[in-house]
Ligand SMILES: NC(=O)C1=CN([C@@H]2O[C@H](COP(=O)(O)OP(=O)(O)OC[C@H]3O[C@@H](n4cnc5c(N)ncnc54)[C@H](OP(=O)(O)O)[C@@H]3O)[C@@H](O)[C@H]2O)C=CC1
């Protein structure tokens with residue numbers, strides 16, 4: 001199966017909330033025809049309804065791909081609505097926690113399934129998605145999933161499903177940590193006397209500018225940090241706080257990432 005099959009036979013998107021919409025936005029922007037996409041969602045947004053995709057319409061008989069993007073807590077009911085499709089399509093799921101075994105139990109042990117963990121920068125073509133197939137997913141199925149997901153960013157393949165909760169905690173949830181960094185940096189600027197709108201503008205441009213530099217520059221992140229840090233200067237004073245081994249970023253992020261990974265494992269039970 002190829003990307004051409006997707007645009008001929010169609011793509012079903014089950015659940016079109018924040019993540020489903022981010023991916024759909026990316027695909028439509030990159031030329032996937034809207035009349036080849038079928039969205040099922042109890043409360044489709046005005047944006048989804050405006051895109052020209054089929055919304056809560058009868059499904060195609062033989063879709064190439066079914067993308068599952070509902071919350072893990074809703075998965076039981078959602079999978080029931082897919083049982084009629086049987087082992088025909090390639091299933092691609094982005095749900096956190098939910099294991100391959102759960103889908104096989106609900107949809108049939110013989111299904112072809114790719115479990116993926118994307119992130120919301122997919123909406124602007126800057127996502128990163130990790131994928132792992134089940135035993136029945138062929139190399140061509142993985143290639144197809146990768147081709148589809150590459151339309152909205154980078155794709156990495158995992159060695160085993162056990163890595164997925166850590167991936168979820170780093171890159172799936174990670175954008176939220178960065179957005180919170182923007183919020184916290186702006187709030188700190190306000191505490192130092194800046195007006196709120198100026199502080200937010202500085203924080204947002206700094207994080208996005210640093211992100212773009214990290215993407216384009218050949219240097220490591222550590223070297224880019226050193227480049228900002230004049231000896232005895234202001235950055236060194238701040239980094240003494242942020243790099244404190246007991247109270248700085250490293251132990252804080254370790255705790256945060258562990259909490260996310262633990263929650264993924266809990267959702268998978
Ligand atoms: N948001 C993110 O950054 C990421 C999310 N994910 C995964 O993506 C999935 C969706 O997350 P997210 O988009 O944030 O959540 P949302 O709640 O925004 O989206 C889920 C959508 O599914 C709908 N829905 C609920 N039940 C059904 C059903 N039975 N059939 C079809 N649609 C249904 C919901 O409708 P209603 O709101 O009315 O219940 C909602 O619109 C989750 O499994 C999450 O783990 C993965 C990576 C990143």
Ligand SMILES: O=C(O)[C@@H]1CCC=N1
Nearest residue numbers: 095096168172173174
């Ligand atoms: O918060 C969540 O559970 C989902 C998974 C990764 C990002 N959002």
